[in-house]
Amino acid sequence: MNFAATLGLALPIGIGLAAIGSGIGLGFMGRGAMEAMGRQPEVLPKIQVAMIIGFGFIEALTIYAFVTMFFLQGKIQ
Amino acid sequence: MWMSWLAALALAGLLLPRTPGAALAIVAGQSLMAINFFFLDKLVKLFTHAMAPRTGNRQIPGRFFAFATLKVLLVYGGAFALIRTRAVPFLPLTCGLSLLLLVLFLQSLMRAAGYAASPFARRAPQTAATSGNAAKLAAFFFTLALLAAPVLAHAGDTATQAAPVQLAQHDPAQPTTPANPETATQSEAAATAHAHGEAGAEHAEGGEAHLPNWIVILNDYFPDNPVVHWMHENEYLVFAWLAGLVFLVFTWIAMRKPTLVPGTLQNAIEWIVESMEDVCGGMLGKHLPKYFPFIMAIFFYILTMNLIGIIPGFKSSTSTLDVTLALALITFLYVQINGIINLGPLGYLDHLAGSPRDIVGFAMLPVMIPVHILGELVKPVSLSCRLFGNIFGEDTLIVVFVGVAALALKASLTALAVPPMAGITALFMLLQTLTAIVQALIFSLLTTVYLYMMLPHEEHAHGEAGHEHA
Numbered sequence: 001m002n003f004a005a006t007l008g009l010a011l012p013i014g015i016g017l018a019a020i021g022s023g024i025g026l027g028f029m030g031r032g033a034m035e036a037m038g039r040q041p042e043v044l045p046k047i048q049v050a051m052i053i054g055f056g057f058i059e060a061l062t063i064y065a066f067v068t069m070f071f072l073q074g075k076i077q
Numbered sequence: 078m079w080m081s082w083l084a085a086l087a088l089a090g091l092l093l094p095r096t097p098g099a100a101l102a103i104v105a106g107q108s109l110m111a112i113n114f115f116f117l118d119k120l121v122k123l124f125t126h127a128m129a130p131r132t133g134n135r136q137i138p139g140r141f142f143a144f145a146t147l148k149v150l151l152v153y154g155g156a157f158a159l160i161r162t163r164a165v166p167f168l169p170l171t172c173g174l175s176l177l178l179l180v181l182f183l184q185s186l187m188r189a190a191g192y193a194a195s196p197f198a199r200r201a202p203q204t205a206a207t208s209g210n211a212a213k214l215a216a217f218f219f220t221l222a223l224l225a226a227p228v229l230a231h232a233g234d235t236a237t238q239a240a241p242v243q244l245a246q247h248d249p250a251q252p253t254t255p256a257n258p259e260t261a262t263q264s265e266a267a268a269t270a271h272a273h274g275e276a277g278a279e280h281a282e283g284g285e286a287h288l289p290n291w292i293v294i295l296n297d298y299f300p301d302n303p304v305v306h307w308m309h310e311n312e313y314l315v316f317a318w319l320a321g322l323v324f325l326v327f328t329w330i331a332m333r334k335p336t337l338v339p340g341t342l343q344n345a346i347e348w349i350v351e352s353m354e355d356v357c358g359g360m361l362g363k364h365l366p367k368y369f370p371f372i373m374a375i376f377f378y379i380l381t382m383n384l385i386g387i388i389p390g391f392k393s394s395t396s397t398l399d400v401t402l403a404l405a406l407i408t409f410l411y412v413q414i415n416g417i418i419n420l421g422p423l424g425y426l427d428h429l430a431g432s433p434r435d436i437v438g439f440a441m442l443p444v445m446i447p448v449h450i451l452g453e454l455v456k457p458v459s460l461s462c463r464l465f466g467n468i469f470g471e472d473t474l475i476v477v478f479v480g481v482a483a484l485a486l487k488a489s490l491t492a493l494a495v496p497p498m499a500g501i502t503a504l505f506m507l508l509q510t511l512t513a514i515v516q517a518l519i520f521s522l523l524t525t526v527y528l529y530m531m532l533p534h535e536e537h538a539h540g541e542a543g544h545e546h547a
Contacts, residue, residue, distance in 0.1 A: 052518065052519065053526070
C-alpha cells in the first residue's frame with residue numbers, strides 16, 4: 001500500500017467521519033433550538049440567530065475536512 | 078487621495094529592487110491621474126459655479142477654457158507621450174492610473190455602505206457623522222484587502238507549485254492562480270507563449286475544476302492582449318471589483334431618492350440593514366454606530382461576491398482562499414486594533430492573559446497566554462476557511478453536475494442527460510443562494526462577536542474568549 005493509495009482511501013473516509021460528527025452536532029443543535037422555539041416563540045429571532053451562528057461553526061468542521069481533501073487531492077496520482 | 082499615494086509608493090517600493098522601470102511607471106501613472114483629478118475638480122467647480130442659477134449671468138469664465146486646455150495638454154499629452162515613447166512599461170502605468178480611481182471607487186463604496194446603514198429619512202443625522210469616519214477606515218481596509226489579495230496569491234504560487242491543483246475543465250486551460258502585477262509583467266511574454274501550450278490535459282484528472290467564465294472566453298479570443306491577459310491572470314480580483322461595483326450601483330439605485338414611505342428596493346435594503354442592526358445591536362449595544370458600517374460593508378461585499386458566482390459566466394471571488402484570507406485578516410486587524418483602543422494597551426494584555434484576578438489565575442498565566450494568543454490567531458484561519466470552503470464546495474458541486482451533463486451530451490444522450498441534470502443544477506443553485514446569504518451573515522456576525530469580545534464589559538466572561546470560536 002503506497003502513499004497515494006493510502007491517501008485515496010483515507011480522504012473520503014475522513015470526510016465521511018467529519019460529516020457524521022457534524023451531522024450529530026447539527027442534530028443536537030437543531031433539536032435544542034427547535035425545543036426552545038417551541039417553548040418560547042417570543043424569543044424566536046434571537047434563537048434563530050444563535051442557531052445559525054452555531055450551524056456555521058459546526059458546519060465548518062466538515063468544511064475543514066473538505067478543504068483538506070482538496071489540498072491533498074493533487075497528490076493522488 | 079493620500080491613501081492611493083501610499084499604495085502607489087508601497088507598490089513602487091515593492092517593485093523597485095527588481096524592475097525600476099515598473100516602479101517609475103506606477104508613480105508616473107499615479108501622478109498623471111492626480112493631475113487629471115486636480116484639473117477635473119477645478120473644471121467642475123468653475124462650470125457649476127457658472128451654471129448656478131443665482132449667479133445670473135450664464136457666462137463660462139475664461140479660466141475654464143484655460144484650465145481645460147492645460148488639462149488636455151498635460152494629462153492626455155503626457156499619457157500619450159509616455160505610451161508612445163515606450164519610456165515605461167505598459168502594465169504598471171495602467172496600474173498607477175487605476176490606483177487612484179480604485180481608491181476613490183472604494184471610498185464611495187464604503188460611503189454607500191455607511192449611507193445604507195442609516196435609512197436616511199429616519200435617523201440620518203446621528204449616524205451621518207460617525208459613518209463618515211468609519212467609512213474612511215473601512216475604505217482603507219478594503220484597499221488593503223484588494224492589495225493584499227495579489228500579494229497573497231503570489232505567496233500562494235510557491236505553495237501551489239508543490240501541489241499543482243488548478244485548471245479549467247472545459248477549456249484549453251490557463252493557470253488560474255491570480256498573480257500579482259509584478260509577475261504579470263515579468264512573465265508576460267512567457268505566459269502568453271505557453272498559455273495555450275500548457276493545456277490542462279496533464280492535470281485535468283485531478284484537482285479543482287472551474288467552469289469557464291467570460292474572462293476565460295475573452296482570453297481565448299484575444300490571447301495576446303495584455304489587458305485581457307492580466308484580467309485572466311487576476312480574474313478573482315476582477316470579479317471582486319465587479320462585485321463591489323454591482324453592490325455600489327445597486328445601493329445607489331435603491332437609495333437615490335430616499336422617501337419616507339420606501340419603494341421596493343429601498344424597502345429591501347432598509348429591511349436588510351435594519352434586521353442586521355437589530356442583531357448586531359443586541360451584542361454591541363451603544364458601540365453599534367462605530368462598528369456598524371464596517372460590519373455592513375463586509376456583509377454586503379461578501380454577499381455580492383457570493384451571489385455573483387451563481388450567474389453563469391461569472392465566478393465567486395470568495396471561492397479562492399486568497400480573497401477570503403485577505404478579508405479575514407482585515408477583520409482580524411480591525412478587531413485587534415479596536416481591542417487595543419477600547420481596552421487600552423494594559424487592558425488588552427490583561428485580556429490576552431485571561432484577566433487573572435486571583436492566585437489561581439496568576440498561577441495559570443504561562444498556560445493561558447499561549448492559549449489565548451492561539452485562540453486569536455485561529456480566528457482568521459477559521460473565518461477564511463469556512464467562507465472559502467462553503468462557496469468553493471457549492472461551486473464544485475455545480476461544476477460536477479454540469480460536467481456530467483456535458484459528458485452525456487458528448488455521448489449524445491441528450492434526452493437522458495439534460496432535463497434531470499438541469500433540474501438538479503437548478504436545485505443546487507437554490508441551495509447555493511442560501512449558502513451565499515448564510516455565509517455572508519456568519520462572517521459578519523462573527524466579526525460582531527469578535528468585536529464584542531474586545532469591548533470593555535464587566536459581565537461577559539473573558540475565559541471563554543479563547544476557546545469558544547477556535
